[in-house]
Structure formats: C-alpha cells, structure tokens
Amino acid sequence: MADVLIRRPAAPLLLLAIGAALLVPLFFPLDQSAVALGRVALPPSFTHPGGTDDLGRDVLHRSIYGLRVSLLVGVVAALAATVIGGLVGGLAGMLGGWVDRVLMRIVDTIAALPHLLLGIFIVAMLRPSLGAVVLSIGLTHWLSTARIVRSELLSLRTRTFIDAAVAGGASRTRVLTRHLLPHVVPKIALATTLMIPHAVWHETSLSFLGLGLPPHMASLGNMINDGQRSLLTGSWWASLVPGLVIVVVTLAIAALAARWRDRLDPRVRAELNL
C-alpha cells in the first residue's frame, strides 16, 4: 500500500541508489578522514550538488558512501534477524507444545521492550562498532519473522496435502524440503526485505546518537549528526541531503515490498477497502 506514494519510480530509484552505492566508490574513492578547510559550508552548486559541510567535505559524495554502509548494515542485520527469527519460529512451529509456548513467551517479552533503548543498551555494553550495531539490530528485529514462520508452519501442518504426503510414505525431511519450504521461503524473504528499511532506520538512529559507527566514518546517521552543528550556521543542506537519501531509499524498498506482498497474497488488498 506504500506504493500510493511512489508507484512507478520505486524500482528505478532503488536501482539508481544501489548502482551509485556500488559504482561511485570504484570511480570516486573517498578519503574518510580528509577535510578541506578551503571550501567549508558551500551551498549546493554544480561542482558540489549536495554542497559541502563544515569541514569542507562533499555532502553528496559522503551521502553515497553513507548509503553504502547503511545498506550493508541493513541487509546484514536483516539477514541476521531472519536467521534468529527463522530458527525460533521454526522450532516453535515444528515442535509445538511447551517449546512453542516458552519461545512465544520470549517473543512477547522482547516485544514489550522499547527496541531503541534495548539497542542502545546492547551497543553500550559491547562498545559502539559496526559489529555491535549489527548485533543490536539483529537481536531486536527477529520477532516478526519468528511469528510469521511459526504461524505459517502451524497452518501448513493442519493442511491436508501435508498429511497426504506423509501418508504416502514421504519422510519428514522430504516433506519439509519439498512441501513446507516452498510455502514459507517467499514469506520469509518478504519479511526480510520489509525489515531492511527498519534496520537502516535503526542504524542511522544509533549513529546519530553517537552510538553507531565511528564518528569520522561517512554514515547517514553520522552525517545528520554533523549536520545538526552546521544547521545553526545556516548550512541546511548538510543534514537535508543524507536525510533525503534515507527517505527515498526506504520508501522505494517499502513500495516494492508492498507490491510483492500484494502479489503473494491478493487477499491482503481487499477489493472494498478503497
């Protein structure tokens, strides 16, 4: 449903963003710690489309590097969360009984905790670093995947074609790989994709608070944090550009994922709702 906003340009925009994040470093490498005090706080122009910040660094160039890091963290953290969630949900759904009850109780427990505070706590205890950020996102974002996997497995277990396969002499593993996985995998993949914007948001939040990636590193959260300083001196572009990058990329991912979800499950989009 997010595609009410950007329906058509979602895919090209995302391709453009990913392409830039992959290709720009090849042709225009960035010295993360370089400063150029000769061209401090220049407004957007032809040579610096995003302007320069209070240390004379090109905002757009650093934003693209920041996007690269954010997407990397987002994808890795989303995968980590999917693995944890898949394991927990899979165990709960396959074994059922008290295992299911205990695991789901744990899921409910973590859902009742403020994610960002928990993430801050984890990062604080492990010291801010790339690994700590990924871990803190992975440990707080697996709940929805666990719930999805569990409920899918539970509903599949009661469907007749599984019984038929088992009655037909198929082994448990065979039933799992041949019949269950094809049903569950697309939903997990969708959940993972929808999680990437969340993970990016989480990473930028931590970085913005100074609890994420090292401060000299070009990351979207760090840049907005730096931009806060420049804002007072009137250079609004230093925080606007990295923010816009976050907005456009998360919107594009969400819009594509929403379209994908509609295709997976047409019922979601009720005919009468509009």
Add this chain to the structure above:
Amino acid sequence: MTDLLEITGLTVRFRLRDAVVQAVTNLDLTVRRGELLAVVGESGCGKSVLAHALLGLLPANAGVTGRALITLPPAAGVARTSTDRTFVLPGGGERPGDRTVVLPGGGERPGDRTVVLPGGGERPGDRTFVLPGGGERPGDRTVDLLGCGETTLARQIRGRRIGLIPQSPATALTVVRKGRRLLAETLKQHGRDPRLADQVAAEAGLDPADLERYPFELSGGMAQRLCTALALASDPELLIADEPTSGLDRPLVDHTLDLLRRRCDEGAAVLLITHDLAAAERVADTVAVMYASRIVEHRPAADLFRAPAHPYSQGLLNALPDRDFRAIPGHPPMLTALPPGCAFAARCTRVTDACKVQPAGPVACHHPLTTAEVPA
C-alpha cells in the same frame, strides 16, 4: 392498489480484479401498496443484491443502472398552501361520518375527477368539486432510488420509506450494544417513543426480556427477531425482508410471515426475498422467480403455484418436500461467467436452438409449460 415502487431495467455489476459479477440483469418489478411480492430463487442468484441496490448500500466496486421510482407523499409544507380549500363532505349538514378534505388549489390535473355533492338531485346549494384522481395524489413526488444520491437516501428513504430486515442477523447487529439500546435508538430516530421497544419486540415475536442481552448472547433465531423488530421500529411503507425466516422454527416462521401479511393488509408493501417457496406460497400476492441474475417468471402467486410456466419454476416447486422432493439436476451458473442466451438452458429438458437467444417477458422462456402439462 396504487404503485409504490416501480423498478425498470435494474442492472447491477460488480467489478472484481479479473472478472465482472453480473448480479442483477435488466430487472423490472412493480410493488404496490398492500402487496406482498416475493422474490424467490436459489442462493447466489442475485436477490439479496437487489435489496442493497434499492437502499444504496452497495460497495464502491458496484455499478448500478436502471430506475427505481418510489412515490413519496407530499413533503411537509407542500400539502397546505394558501389556495387550498377545506370542504365538508357530504350529506346535507353536519353529521357523523362527514369527512373534511383538503383540496389543492391551482386547477385541474390529469386524473382529477369532478363530483357533484350531495343530497339527491340538483338543488340550490349543491356544488361541484374537483377531486384528485386515484393514481397521483396532490403533491406526490417520485424519487429515483438509484439516482437520488446518498443524502436523499439517508434522510428520506432508509428506514422512513423502506425498511430492511437484513440477511444475516448475527453480523447485522452491533455486538457491543444491547438490543434495547439499538431498538430505542431507532425508535427515537424516527420520532417514536423509545418506550415502545417492548411492544415492537413482542410484535416481532421477541421476548422483551431478551432486549437486555447483548447480540452475541442471542441465538440465531432471537437475533433474527431482533432484526425484524428493528425494521418495524421505523414503520416503513415498504419493508424489504431478506430471508427473514432463516434460523426460526416452524411456529416462529409462521408468526413472522403472518406479521408481514398483516402489514400488507394494513396498506404497507412487503418485498419478501426468500429461497423458501413454502413461505412465499403461504403469504405472497405476487411471485417473481429469479435465476442467474434475471427474473424468469413474474406472476400472481396463485397462478404460479398452481401452474408454473417456466421450467425453472416448475423445477423449484418439484423440489419441495410435499411435492416430488426432487432437486433440479446440475448447478446454477457462476455469475462471473453467464452463458449467452437462456442461462437455464444447460439444466433444462426442453432446450432447443431457440434458447441461444435471451428470452423475455413475464415468463422468460421460449418453451413455457402449458397448463395441460402441469401435473395436477
């Protein structure tokens, strides 16, 4: 009996993602005051859509064409104008039984009659009056239900002129509110005393004590009677009853049907939508048989039940337990994929090449049964 509702060419289509549902096709029906018209047919033939179309309650993906003209009495303030005159009828003086009538000023209208009043011949003082004709009453307005818009429907039609006993009583009640609250609210909306709730409930066959329960605490039959009571609360001129007897046992079915009949005898009109032919036979004046979105036979109830003319009507009657108790073979077609020509052809024993063309008329069949063919 005067016409209350005249439906012509009513067609309803639902646009789905990859299909179009032909719910109602080119339907003509007239409902008169005092008439109980039953629309019968199997479930899924489009008869419930008819009710929602008339009340403007169809979802946004529905397309409606045609006309449904309802006759409304003069709007308040129209009846009495400065040129209206009051007369005392008839007889040579003030007597019991004399009636006062208000005649509109402003001249002759089509259908007006001239009467000479009264007293056994031409006498001085006899006067001639023009009385309004039997059909159109002075100031009567007609409103097209399909084209008048939501505001008119909401403020003038729903409840006030046309009441609805909805199809599935269990979901039609707001679960978080007690029956009494729902009933009192409806009575109040229509300017009636909320304390009439007990009386209206009893009229619908519901024990007033059950009004203290929440809808989810009611049995299916009790919920059905509460829905009937809610429809009666506004005392509508036309009551559309959509399967009003489902979930009721025999005595309550009869109670509800008698209630509908009584309303007609008192001058209101009832459109009874049902799959229960026995119910229709018990109370209906006129029956319209619906099949695959169309009316296939529309005749006085007595005629139809004695000698059905459409093979489908005959099939329905034969399926009754006190007749052959034999169902029509096959299934009705999907409303998303209706065949060209007669939709019943696939299940009909009398089918010929002629049936490839859509039949029309009060008996929509190329090969109707004659009276002689119907077993006594």
Add this chain to the structure above:
Amino acid sequence: MIRVILRRLAFALPVLMATSIGMFLLGAASPMDPARQYAGAAAFTMSEENLHQIRDNWGVDDPLHEQYLRWAGNLLQGDLGWSTSRHQAVGEVIAGRAGWTLLLIGLTLVVVLIGSLVAGTIAAYRRGGLLDRGVRAAAYAVQSMPSFWLALAAIAVFSLGLGWFPAGGLTDVRATSVTFADVAHHLVLPVTVLAISQAPWFLLFVRDSVAESLREDHVLAARARGLAGRTVLFGHALRTALLPFLTLVGTHLPELVGGSVLVETVFSLPGLGAVSVHAALGSDFPLLAAITLITTAVVLTANLFTDLAYTAADPRVRIDG
C-alpha cells in the same frame, strides 16, 4: 476484571525477571571494567591495589549468579546503584528526569490519538477522496523519515527560519524559574515532531480499520434503519472498529519511547532519553539497566490499563472472560 489484572501480572513478572537477567549477562560480558569506570579519570593514577580493593568491595569477581542476586535484591529494595556516568545515585538521576519524559510522551500520546482518530476517521469516511489520498501519502512519507531528521527540519524551519519556537531546552536560558508558559512554548516543537513521527502508524490503522468497518454488515444495517450519519459513525462503526485500537496503543508504546529518546536528544530536553544516551557513551551499566527496566515496567503497566479499558469497552470479553 481481576482476572485480567492477574493474567497481566503473571506475564509482567517473568518479563521483568528475564529482562533483568538478560541485561545482567550482557553487562557481565561487556569488556568494561566497572572499577575503572567508578574511579573515572582517577583510574589512570590509581594503583592496581586500590582498583583491586574496589573490585573486592563490589564483589565483581564473585560468581555471576551471586552478583545477579545481589544486584536484583538491591533493585527490589529500591537501591538502583551508582551511576558512573553522572556520578550520582541512579535513583536520583531518574527521579529528577522521569517527569519530563513522561510529560513529553503523555502529551504526544494525547496529540497522536486525537489527531489520528479524527484524520483517520474522516479519511475512511471519504475514502478514495482527495483528503484520504493526501493523508495516506503523507503518512507513508513521514513513516520513512527518521524522527531525528524530522526534528532537525522542524528546528531549521520554525526556530532558525521563522523564529517562532526555541530550538531546544525546556526553559529560556535567562529564566530564573520554571514557568508554565515558558515550558509550554519550549515543548510545542518536540511534542509536534514526536507526534508527527509516530502518527502514521496510528493514522493508517484507524483509517483502514474504520474503512473496513464501514463496509461491515452491522454498519450497513444501521444505515438501512435510517439512523443519522453521526449515530451510524459513532454508535456503530467506531464502536467496533476502534476496539483493537486500544490494545494496539499499548503494544506501540515501546516505539514511542524509542522516538522520545531521539527527540529529547535533538531538542536537548533534560529527560531520560538524553541521559540514557549519555550513559551509553560511558557504558554506565547501573543507570542504563535501571532506565530500561523501569521503562519496561511502565510499558507493561500501560498495557495493563489498555487491557482493562478493552475489557470495559467490549462486553464479549467482560462477560465471557
């Protein structure tokens, strides 16, 4: 009613215990040395012997379960420990700041609930219309904006650009006392930003839920009875559409807390959010753990209240249990 409370408590106590154990283990795994942190800058000049003394006093080298029980026991007795980042008792730090965070979150919640209920209902009522499409597009757009970025944008426009509201703090720097008007003036931007950043989720829920209920049988039946539009909407559609909303407000509270941390930081508000960031930078376990536990307890309590409200509002739960 009592059954609901008992059920919630039976859930809350294990949650708090599990959370405290989890956090304690994470703290124990942390590379930080609490003794050095306690000593602060003095640790560099302090002899290894003195550090050892502090460790012994604190029982840092005792078995983990003993340490946990000691810590949890202290917590239960109201001794929340010593904050190494603020050099102050944790209880004092929290007591001095919790009120402002509660005020921020409370005000935001009121604004969000009223705003999303009104806008969501209108959008649902005129679904497909200009307002509906506009509101939904805006909601999706805002949903993708980080709240701290939104806060910076608000500062850039309304305080630096237009000069309508202060850019941060709770009172004017020249003020000698806390006055209501001053605090209100300072809270306008933070509350609005937090409300806007949290609103999309509530707004879209209300909109979809009401839009769906307007097509439900009981609402169509109410319309068919000729009830006035207002009666249909408030007495029938909203009554059932918003029941799940009550519980969802409770489950969404953790998100609101997270947003408040960011907004407090941007607007330099003296609440718990800003202090936990400061504590995190200094790996201040006692303060962070206490804040997280207390927040969790507050969220669980709020969930209890929304459950009670739900029970009061839905006769099905009230009567069937």
